[in-house]
Amino acid sequence: MDIHINRSMMISMLIFISLFLIVSGLAAQTDIPAGNVSGTWALSNSPFRVNGVITVPNGQTLTIEPGVNVVFTGNYKFNVQGRLLAVGTRQDTITFTAQDTATGWHGIRFTNTPATNDTSKIIYCKLQHGKATTGNYYDQSGGAVLVMNFNKLLISNCLINLNVNNGNPDYTGGGAICLWTASPIITNSTISDNNGTTGGAIICWTNANPSISNNIIARNIAWDGGGIYIGNSSNPLLINNIIVDNHASDNCGGVRCFQNSKPQIINNVIAHNHASYGGGIDCRDNANPIVINTIIYGNSADTGNQVLIETVDSDPSFLSCDIEGGKNEFMGSGAGNNYTGSYLNNIESNPLFVDSAQNDFHLTDNSPCIGAGADSAQVASKWYYAPAFDFEGNPRPHPEGSLPDIGAFENSLGSPLTGIKEVQKQIPDGFHLYQNYPNPFNPTTMIEYQVPSTGHVNLRVYNVLGKEIATLVNAVVLAGYHEIEFSANDLAGGIYFYRMETGSYRQTRKMLLVK
Numbered sequence: 001m002d003i004h005i006n007r008s009m010m011i012s013m014l015i016f017i018s019l020f021l022i023v024s025g026l027a028a029q030t031d032i033p034a035g036n037v038s039g040t041w042a043l044s045n046s047p048f049r050v051n052g053v054i055t056v057p058n059g060q061t062l063t064i065e066p067g068v069n070v071v072f073t074g075n076y077k078f079n080v081q082g083r084l085l086a087v088g089t090r091q092d093t094i095t096f097t098a099q100d101t102a103t104g105w106h107g108i109r110f111t112n113t114p115a116t117n118d119t120s121k122i123i124y125c126k127l128q129h130g131k132a133t134t135g136n137y138y139d140q141s142g143g144a145v146l147v148m149n150f151n152k153l154l155i156s157n158c159l160i161n162l163n164v165n166n167g168n169p170d171y172t173g174g175g176a177i178c179l180w181t182a183s184p185i186i187t188n189s190t191i192s193d194n195n196g197t198t199g200g201a202i203i204c205w206t207n208a209n210p211s212i213s214n215n216i217i218a219r220n221i222a223w224d225g226g227g228i229y230i231g232n233s234s235n236p237l238l239i240n241n242i243i244v245d246n247h248a249s250d251n252c253g254g255v256r257c258f259q260n261s262k263p264q265i266i267n268n269v270i271a272h273n274h275a276s277y278g279g280g281i282d283c284r285d286n287a288n289p290i291v292i293n294t295i296i297y298g299n300s301a302d303t304g305n306q307v308l309i310e311t312v313d314s315d316p317s318f319l320s321c322d323i324e325g326g327k328n329e330f331m332g333s334g335a336g337n338n339y340t341g342s343y344l345n346n347i348e349s350n351p352l353f354v355d356s357a358q359n360d361f362h363l364t365d366n367s368p369c370i371g372a373g374a375d376s377a378q379v380a381s382k383w384y385y386a387p388a389f390d391f392e393g394n395p396r397p398h399p400e401g402s403l404p405d406i407g408a409f410e411n412s413l414g415s416p417l418t419g420i421k422e423v424q425k426q427i428p429d430g431f432h433l434y435q436n437y438p439n440p441f442n443p444t445t446m447i448e449y450q451v452p453s454t455g456h457v458n459l460r461v462y463n464v465l466g467k468e469i470a471t472l473v474n475a476v477v478l479a480g481y482h483e484i485e486f487s488a489n490d491l492a493g494g495i496y497f498y499r500m501e502t503g504s505y506r507q508t509r510k511m512l513l514v515k
Helices: 002-028
Strands: 030-032 039-041 048-050 054-056 061-064 069-072 078-080 083-087 094-098 108-111 120-123 125-128 145-148 153-156 159-161 177-180 185-187 190-192 195-198 202-204 211-213 216-218 221-224 228-230 237-239 242-244 247-251 255-258 264-266 269-271 274-277 281-284 290-292 295-297 300-303 307-309 317-319 353-355 360-363 376-379 382-385 444-451 455-462 468-477 480-487 494-502 505-513
Touching: 083 094, 120 125, 317 376, 376 468, 444 455, 444 494, 468 480
Parallel strands: 030 048, 039 061, 048 069, 054 078, 061 083, 069 094, 078 108, 083 120, 094 125, 108 145, 120 153, 125 159, 145 177, 153 185, 159 190, 177 202, 185 211, 190 216, 195 221, 202 228, 211 237, 216 242, 221 247, 228 255, 237 264, 242 269, 247 274, 255 281, 264 290, 269 295, 274 300, 281 307, 290 317
Antiparallel strands: 353 360, 376 382, 444 480, 455 468, 455 494, 494 505
């Protein structure tokens, strides 16, 4: 009898506990009406259901605890005029999403946020199913995040995917992120599977100079600029990004540079992107990117697989890159004889990724990109430098004392096991500048030189009056045999001299241009 009563009491208690947990779970849900929000959204009150447009007012802060789910019940904006601290952890991310993924929500909007507020932080967050599809062209830009006339924002360690913007592609953009006169930091994030009018992942519309580093930007789609679109005097810094498998129905699958932009693109992987015009990089209307230590390989397009230079006023510079096909396969009106940008110490070899089909863009031990980068490079009067760390935070160069690798990852070897194109011969035991070939020539010729140890080399061309005509090499180069092309399309026929200087070594040779 006692046993029977105890069992009954136990069953009743279990039922009570279960009902209590269910009721408690329902009570934990927090409904947020339209209007101003601030204070703290605690995990114990998650999920937070947003039922209208909400705003963090100027001078106030909203803190969202790790693990919180923020669910928008309609296509509502999250305006930030004050400060947002959405800081999750690796184990407990914060999620921003929509109750109805077809309707979506309208993204986080920093529009004219006063600079007097401290930095907003979106860290270890998921931003999914944002849809910037209604309103004016500002409203229709930035599916997950719009930043306009504001700089103090950090986006780090986030997953930003499945977001959309829609509108006139001449005035809207940023399937995931739109930056308009804004220079935030975007780092260590995955921005994938977004769909935009212009800039499937990120658009830098006007005077946008963000730092974009250590991100995976993959499988994004747009009409123009599948991965990143850079336009209207924007000069972002792109470092250690993996920009792969993005698509554009019109111009440029990977990185499109437009209208007076001059981004710095250093130690990136730009591979397997596709577009109708310009698979990897596209330049138009006085766009002059500086591309250093970057792999541009395996991209495809109907015109310009790797690099398309649409207009003659665009002259991108490529230094110590691995570019499939080299500049001979550049396409567009600005290519060929019209291309006058710096093109130095580049290779054209298969980078030998570990397994690009499985999105592993590490370099195999045989990769020609190992040790083939530059720790510093000069374009015009400005010096540019390789980043101190790679995509995974490993020191660059690795090992110390070698030259950095081309691409986003550092291999632990100082040089590839099988050598690279320039060092396939035995390492020379002295300096030497060889006679150009062919000689006489019209309009191009090849100049070969050798250095017994890694060091800085200057190779310049002069006319008979001693006036410098061209700088062919002004960089640190690896020990070995090197070859560079000199083009004299714009020069008159006659005698010219080329001179190599490195350390105490000096040598000059004569060549003849026949026209």
